[in-house]
Amino acid sequence: MITDLVLALTQALVVAAGAPLLVGALRTLKARLVGRRGPRPWQPYADLAKLLRKEAVVSTTTSWVFRVTPYVLVATMLVAAVIVPVVASRTALPFAGIILLMYLFLVGAFFLALAGLDSGSAFGGMGASREVAVAALAEPTVILAVFALALRADTTNLGGIVARFAGEPRLAASPGHLLAFAAFFIVMLAETGRLPVDNPATHLELTMIHEAMVLEYSGRYLALVEWAGAMKLFVFLTLLANLFFPWGVPSLVAPAPILLGLLALVGKLALLTVFLAVLETIVAKLRLFRVPELLAGSFALALLSVTAVFVAP
Amino acid sequence: MAASLFILAAVGGALAATVGIAGVLGTGGRLSIPWLVPLGGLELSLDPLGGLFLALVGAAAIPASIYAIGYAGGERRGVLAYLGFVSAMSVVPLAANLMTFVIAWELMSLASYFLVLHDRDRTESVDAAWVYAVMSQIGLACLLAGMLVLATATGSTTFADWSSAAPDLPPGTRVLPLVLLGLGFVSKAGVIPLHVWLPRAHPAAPSHVSALMSGVMIKLGIYGLARVSLDWLAPTPAWWGAALLLVGAVSAVVGILYAVVERDLKRLLAFSSIENVGIILIGLGAGLVFAAVGLGGLAVLAIAAALYHAVNHAAFKSLLFLGAGAVVHATGTRNMNALGGLVRRMPWTAACFVFGAAAIAALPPLNGFVSEWLIFQALLQNVRMARLELNLAFTVGLAALALTSGLTLACFVKAAGITFLAVPRSEEAARAHEAPVSMRAAMVLLAAACVGLGVGPTLVLPALARVVGPLVGSELPALGDGLTVRISGEFAALSPLALAAALAIALLAPLGALWLVGAQRRTRWAPTWACGRILQTARMEYTATAFSNPFKRVFDFFYRPAPRLDIEFHPESRFFVERIEYASPTRSLVEEWLYRPALATLSGLAAHARRLQSGSANTYLAYILAALVLLLVIA
Numbered sequence: 001m002i003t004d005l006v007l008a009l010t011q012a013l014v015v016a017a018g019a020p021l022l023v024g025a026l027r028t029l030k031a032r033l034v035g036r037r038g039p040r041p042w043q044p045y046a047d048l049a050k051l052l053r054k055e056a057v058v059s060t061t062t063s064w065v066f067r068v069t070p071y072v073l074v075a076t077m078l079v080a081a082v083i084v085p086v087v088a089s090r091t092a093l094p095f096a097g098i099i100l101l102m103y104l105f106l107v108g109a110f111f112l113a114l115a116g117l118d119s120g121s122a123f124g125g126m127g128a129s130r131e132v133a134v135a136a137l138a139e140p141t142v143i144l145a146v147f148a149l150a151l152r153a154d155t156t157n158l159g160g161i162v163a164r165f166a167g168e169p170r171l172a173a174s175p176g177h178l179l180a181f182a183a184f185f186i187v188m189l190a191e192t193g194r195l196p197v198d199n200p201a202t203h204l205e206l207t208m209i210h211e212a213m214v215l216e217y218s219g220r221y222l223a224l225v226e227w228a229g230a231m232k233l234f235v236f237l238t239l240l241a242n243l244f245f246p247w248g249v250p251s252l253v254a255p256a257p258i259l260l261g262l263l264a265l266v267g268k269l270a271l272l273t274v275f276l277a278v279l280e281t282i283v284a285k286l287r288l289f290r291v292p293e294l295l296a297g298s299f300a301l302a303l304l305s306v307t308a309v310f311v312a313p
Numbered sequence: 314m315a316a317s318l319f320i321l322a323a324v325g326g327a328l329a330a331t332v333g334i335a336g337v338l339g340t341g342g343r344l345s346i347p348w349l350v351p352l353g354g355l356e357l358s359l360d361p362l363g364g365l366f367l368a369l370v371g372a373a374a375i376p377a378s379i380y381a382i383g384y385a386g387g388e389r390r391g392v393l394a395y396l397g398f399v400s401a402m403s404v405v406p407l408a409a410n411l412m413t414f415v416i417a418w419e420l421m422s423l424a425s426y427f428l429v430l431h432d433r434d435r436t437e438s439v440d441a442a443w444v445y446a447v448m449s450q451i452g453l454a455c456l457l458a459g460m461l462v463l464a465t466a467t468g469s470t471t472f473a474d475w476s477s478a479a480p481d482l483p484p485g486t487r488v489l490p491l492v493l494l495g496l497g498f499v500s501k502a503g504v505i506p507l508h509v510w511l512p513r514a515h516p517a518a519p520s521h522v523s524a525l526m527s528g529v530m531i532k533l534g535i536y537g538l539a540r541v542s543l544d545w546l547a548p549t550p551a552w553w554g555a556a557l558l559l560v561g562a563v564s565a566v567v568g569i570l571y572a573v574v575e576r577d578l579k580r581l582l583a584f585s586s587i588e589n590v591g592i593i594l595i596g597l598g599a600g601l602v603f604a605a606v607g608l609g610g611l612a613v614l615a616i617a618a619a620l621y622h623a624v625n626h627a628a629f630k631s632l633l634f635l636g637a638g639a640v641v642h643a644t645g646t647r648n649m650n651a652l653g654g655l656v657r658r659m660p661w662t663a664a665c666f667v668f669g670a671a672a673i674a675a676l677p678p679l680n681g682f683v684s685e686w687l688i689f690q691a692l693l694q695n696v697r698m699a700r701l702e703l704n705l706a707f708t709v710g711l712a713a714l715a716l717t718s719g720l721t722l723a724c725f726v727k728a729a730g731i732t733f734l735a736v737p738r739s740e741e742a743a744r745a746h747e748a749p750v751s752m753r754a755a756m757v758l759l760a761a762a763c764v765g766l767g768v769g770p771t772l773v774l775p776a777l778a779r780v781v782g783p784l785v786g787s788e789l790p791a792l793g794d795g796l797t798v799r800i801s802g803e804f805a806a807l808s809p810l811a812l813a814a815a816l817a818i819a820l821l822a823p824l825g826a827l828w829l830v831g832a833q834r835r836t837r838w839a840p841t842w843a844c845g846r847i848l849q850t851a852r853m854e855y856t857a858t859a860f861s862n863p864f865k866r867v868f869d870f871f872y873r874p875a876p877r878l879d880i881e882f883h884p885e886s887r888f889f890v891e892r893i894e895y896a897s898p899t900r901s902l903v904e905e906w907l908y909r910p911a912l913a914t915l916s917g918l919a920a921h922a923r924r925l926q927s928g929s930a931n932t933y934l935a936y937i938l939a940a941l942v943l944l945l946v947i948a
Contacts, residue, residue, distance in 0.1 A: 012822075052827070055835040059842075061736050061849065063656040065667065075819035082815065093815060095797060095806040099689055100677060106722055107676045113726040114667070117855065120735035121843040125855020128730065132723035133863035139719030140712055143689075147711060151696050156805040216841060220832045224823055292867045303712060309696065310704040 003253050008082045008092030010258065014265075015081035015238075019230035020044035022237070022273065029277035044230065048223050056219030061120040069115040070217070070224035076104045077231040084235055085242050087261040089162040089251045097156045098146045101239075102139070105191065108228065109135045116213035127212025130288065134197060134209065137295040138190045144302035145183040148176055149243060151309045158243070166246040176308035179301045181244045186298035188240060190291070192233045195280040197291050207285060234269075237276075241268035316382045318392045322399055323378035329371030329403045336364020337776055343409070350412050353470050358409040361780040362544070365620065366406035366536040372762075373529045373627050374399045377521040380635050380755035383748065384521055384642060391431055395522065398424035402525070405533050411460050411470040418456070422449040425530065428522045429514045441513035448510040452500035456537075459493030463545065466490070475545045487546055491553060494541045502534025502590045505564040506903040511587060512571070516579035516647065520638020523579060527586040528631040532623050535593055539616070542601050543784040554601030555706045561594025562713035567903075569717050570871055573724040573864050574899055576857040578637045578647045581728055582630065585673065588717060589626045593619045595710045596688040599695070600781075602703055609787025611694050614800070617777040617789065618687035624773070625680040625766055629672040632759035633728075636666035639748040639756070640732060644741040649728070649857035654737035658745040663733040665756040670725035672763040675718055678813040680766035685718060686807055687770070690800045697801075723864065731857045738851040768809045770798050858897070865897065872899040 024041040031038020058067065080101055083093050109131060116128035150156040152171060153164035165172045190197040193210040203211055214225050242249050248264025250257035286294060336342075336359040347354030359367075381395065401420035408414035426449070430442040464470050466486050467478040479487070496507075503511035511531070515523045538557070542549045568587030575581040596619025604612035639662040640655060641647055656663040672679040692714070695707035737743040747753070766773060771792065778789035792798055797808040840849050865872055876897040883889035925936075 049830075052830060052832040055833050055837055057837045057839050059840060060838050061654075061841055063663075063734060065656070065734060071820055071823050074823040075816055078819040078822055079812075079815050093808075093811065095808045095811065097686075097805055097807060099686055099805075100807065100812070103675060103677050103682055103686075103718075106674065106718075107671075110671060110674060110676060110722055110726055114730045114734060117726070117730035117860075118734040119841050120849060120851075120854050121841045122853050122855060123843060124841075125860060128726065129855060129860040129863055132726050133867065136716075136719035136723045136864075137867070139722075140715035143715035143718075144712060147693060150693065154696075155803055156690070156693065157803065160803060219836075220827055220834075223832070224827075288863075289866055299712075303708070306708050306711070307705070310701055310708075 004092045007088065007090070007253055007258075011084075011086045011092065012078050012081050014086055014262065015231055015234050016078065016227075019227065019234040020048060022234050022269065023230045025270075026273050026277055029274065030281055033277060033281040044226075048227060051218075051223035051226070052220055054219045056221050058218075058221075059119050059216050062115075062118045062216070065111070066115045066118040066216070067221070069111040070221045070228070072111045073108045073228035074224050074231075076107045077228045077235065080104050080235050081231065083158065084239055085159045085162045085249060086238055087250075087258050087265060088253050089159045089166065089242075089246070089249045090253055091159045095157075098150060098158055098161070099143070099156060101158065102142055102146070105232070106135065106139070108232070112213055112225075115217075119216035121216065123212045123215045127209055127215070130209040131213055134190050134291060134295070137292055137299075138187045141183055141295060141299040141302045142187040142191070144299070144306050145180045145187065146243075148180040148302065148305035148309060151306065152176065158239075162242050162246045162249050163251050165243075166249055166251075169247070172244065172246065174308075176305045177244070179305035179308065181240075183298040183302035183305065184240060184244070186294060186301075188236045190295060192236050193229075194233075194276065196283045196286040197294070199285050207288070209288075237269055237272050238265065241265065241272055315385055315387050315389050315392050318396060319378045319381045319385070322381075322396055323375050325399065325403075326371040326374030326378060329374070330368045331371070332359065333364045333366070333368025333371055333406075335359075337361050337368060337780055339779070340364075350416060352412045353410045355413050356409040356471065357404070357407040357413065358473075359407060362536070362539060362784065363406040365624075365777070365780050366533065367403055369532060369624060369627055370399070370402045370406070370529050373525060373631055376631060376635070376755035376758045377524050377528075379758070380524075380638070380752050381519075381521040383751035384519065384638055391428055391519065391522075394424045394427040398428060398522070398525065402529060402533065406536055409472050411464060411472075414472075415453070415457065415460070419453060421530065421533070422446075422453070425514075425518070425522070425526060428518045430517075431519050431522075432517065435517075438517040441510075441517040445510040445514040448500060448507065452497045452507070454497075455493050455500070456497030459490040459497060462493065463490040472540075472545060476547070479546050480548070484550070491541065491546050491549065494545075495538065495553075495557075498534045498537035498541065499560070500534070501537065502531050502594075503587050504534075504560055504590060504594065505567045505587065506907050508564070508568070508587050509904060509908060512580050512583040515583035515586065516577060520579070520634055520641060523582075523638070524631040524634035527583060527634060528627040531586060531590055532627060535590065535597070535619075535623055538594075538597065539620075542597075543616070543781070547784065548604060549601055551602050551605035551700075551703060554598045554603075554605055555703060556598070557594050557601060558598030558706055558710050561591045561596075561598055562710050563591070564588065564594065565591030565717040566713050566720075567591075567871075569720040569724060570864075570868060571899075571901075573720055573727070574861040574872065576649050576861075578640065578649055578652070578728060578732060579634070580647070581649075581724065582633050582637060585721070585724060586626075586630060588721065589622070589630065589673075592685070592688065592714065592717065593622050593626070595619075595714060596622060596691060599688075599691055599707065599710065600785075602706075603694075603698075604785050606698050606700065606703070608694075608697060609785050610790040611691065611697065612785045613778055613781045613787055613789045614694070615688070615691035616781045616785070617774060618684060618691050620777050620780065621687060621770070621773060622681075622684035625672075625684045625763075628759055628762040628766060629669045629679075629681060632665060632669035632756060632763065633673065635752065635756050635759065636662055636669060639752055640745075642748060642752070643745040644739075646739070646741060649731045651739040652732045652737070652742045653735050653851060653854065654733075654742060655745050656733045658743075659733075659747045661753045662748055662756065665753075665760050666733060667729050668760045668763065670729040672767070674722045674725045678767050678809045678816065680763050683767055683770045683807070683809055685714070687774075687798075687800075689714065690805050694801060694804075720864075723861075727857060727860045731855070731860060735854050736849065736851045738854065738856070768813050770807075770809060771796060774798060865899070871902070873902065874899050
């Protein structure tokens with residue numbers, strides 16, 4: 001019980017504190033890759049601190065939905081941080097299922113889209129409509145991709161999957177596994193609003209999705225929304241790292257293995273961040289109505305991956 | 314007067330719910346009045362499966378009747394039909410022989426027909442009632458044919474005799490009644506492509522009746538399917554379960570695709586009922602497949618999950634229909650493009666509706682999530698059987714369920730967001746008033762049910778397993794302790810109560826964090842910013858149509874939209890536009906490809922048949938003579 005509590009707090013803390021650094025590092029890397037100096041990696045912390053000092057300007061057309069949403073967003077991300085195996089393959093909540101995780105993300109999407117509509121501007125509605133469209137199309141892919149893993153590991157428990165693949169690396173190299181990885185990676189881009197689906201750095205109304213939804217937020221509300229967004233990216237990348245490359249994730253919960261697990265996580269996240277930065281530098285944003293084609297492609301990959309479980313176990 | 318009758322209905326509902334729950338818990342009972350009904354007499358019997366659906370009817374009737382007190386506002390018309398509707402629905406799950414069942418079933422259809430016809434001055438209602446009547450009679454014809462075939466084969470009209478005789482019937486004899494009864498019940502459940510009546514009839518009825526029709530009546534179709542497959546004709550072959558699974562998958566996806574582009578609030582809810590019946594069928598079909606291949610424990614799990622979803626759907630769909638009814642009551646329109654901003658004028662209704670939307674979108678820790686989670690888990694268990702064709706059917710079910718859940722989210726963000734948030738889009742919406750207290754009480758009651766069913770699966774699931782277990786002849790595998798639901802040992806676990814607690818704590822975390830770091834607490838109110846324009850009007854908002862446009866474009870192969878754009882320019886310059894009219898209606902492939910050709914053939918045949926009717930008495934006498942001679946020859 002005490003171990004679980006400590007583990008839960010550690011995980012929540014790692015995700016909550018590490019998320020802005022991840023986003024900052026990604027921005028710095030992207031800037032360097034295109035020859036700019038860019039901001040320092042810890043700039044997001046300074047941004048958050050600045051936002052927290054400012055008063056919030058709230059639109060008179062909005063209702064309680066708009067003001068509740070940032071808190072709900074952060075809450076779902078914190079629970080997600082506790083149920084994902086971050087530093088150990090054992091998780092604090094024993095029912096840490098993959099389906100639960102995906103639906104927790106949907107809670108965030110639901111409230112954020114409602115908040116977008118609540119502002120009453122065309123931007124908010126446009127962002128909400130696009131966001132739920134992308135989420136709706138990404139949902140089946142992500143569920144099938146993780147099911148392919150779950151069926152191979154014979155559990156939908158996230159910690160169980162990681163422990164199983166860490167024990168049998170041969171399983172992690174099967175073609176079905178690689179297909180699932182490709183599908184999951186594409187969905188990760190869509191769900192966290194990265195290129196080529198959405199451009200986190202733009203405020204151009206023709207292209208923006210996520211930014212259009214949160215346009216009306218300011219002050220502490222904006223800080224919470226930005227923070228939750230960073231945590232979502234962190235959780236998704238951690239999931240990708242630990243599910244598909246489960247090496248170095250300790251199953252034992254004690255200070256020394258946890259520290260090692262944390263180091264392994266930092267290493268894997270650094271690699272994934274570099275990969276993401278390079279990818280975002282070399283691809284262009286897709287036209288909005290080409291995004292479904294990308295998602296359909298990743299859906300096909302995930303479906304193949306699940307079918308492979310039955311055909312070639 | 315009307316109010317006391319509605320209170321009577323609510324009390325009756327409570328009574329029915331009590332009896333039903335007693336039945337679920339194992340109390341049996343029979344009632345037989347031989348002289349009341351011809352051909353076998355009135356026979357009722359209470360068993361767990363019937364008890365579950367009786368409890369569902371009763372429990373849904375309570376909030377609907379309370380709501381009706383405020384909604385009907387003393388109007389007397391339709392009260393008797395409402396009482397008849399609720400009573401007939403309560404008798405259906407208890408009926409123990411053919412005649413009792415058919416009479417109760419037909420009374421249910423008839424009473425709801427009159428309720429659909431409530432606004433008889435509107436052609437829309439009259440058309441809806443007409444389509445509804447035709448479809449329910451076709452369904453009844455299928456049911457009667459199937460029952461008569463079964464009665465002939467077993468030599469009895471009592472249901473108990475059917476189930477005892479069924480295992481000895483040759484497989485060939487069982488197929489015909491299985492398919493006929495299946496068609497009859499599936500048409501009542503509103504499964505694609507027999508759904509055409511549902512999106513017309515449900516919105517036309519008064520909202521408390523819509524709630525009962527969507528929440529309960531279509532579930533009686535599910536009851537019939539479960540009764541046929543688990544009792545009368547059990548055990549069913551594996552293809553039957555797989556067929557139900559695939560039909561359910563198609564219904565779920567197609568239903569929600571129609572719902573997501575709908576701008577009529579009640580039609581959207583009706584289409585979403587088609588989707589939810591599809592989800593229930595996915596679970597039921599999966600369970601029947603498991604039963605057919607000898608995995609009894611998994612069969613209980615899957616069917617119990619399906620029944621769980623049926624109960625949950627009754628709760629949140631009733632809630633949403635009652636919320637939509639409150640909106641219609643306050644504004645007089647169901648068109649979402651004329652609504653908006655109601656959250657200010659109707660805070661209770663708005664909160665309840667957002668709650669129901671979250672439940673139907675399967676957001677944890679509410680009830681929709683728990684049952685969808687269970688159905689997902691049941692489908693995933695298909696790795697335990699090694700039949701490739703069945704595995705693939707299950708994969709299709711998984712993919713369909715996943716796509717459906719994403720689209721449901723989009724659909725209900727739209728329903729709740731466009732209807733209740735931002736700025737009112739019409740005078741009526743701006744002048745809306747909050748619903749009277751009885752309507753609010755009913756909605757709060759249902760919202761509480763959504764929470765209770767969501768956090769209490771460890772209580773609900775064993776009860777459902779008691780319903781299904783004896784029918785399948787197996788027990789639910791170990792469920793874990795009082796807080797956690799476990800599937801197949803270590804395969805999966807879920808504890809909604811702990812999850813709810815975790816979410817509550819996590820909700821406090823950002824509040825505490827903001828306080829700790831001493832964040833700025835001041836809030837300034839200002840108009841929505843949009844690139845420096847001065848005025849904020851409702852015309853700048855996104856509409857329901859605009860919101861669903863991405864779906865229309867992505868799935869255009871399905872919707873086949875026929876957009877039309879009319880622009881009227883100023884006579885002197887094309888740079889000035891006087892009027893723009895844009896319409897992008899979607900087409901219904903089912904109606905175009907199935908119903909139109911069928912109706913065309915039917916009217917062609919009817920035209921031919923009309924020639925028989927010359928109007929001359931001599932010809933008719935000749936017909937009678939010919940018929941007599943023919944009968945004598947055959948005899």
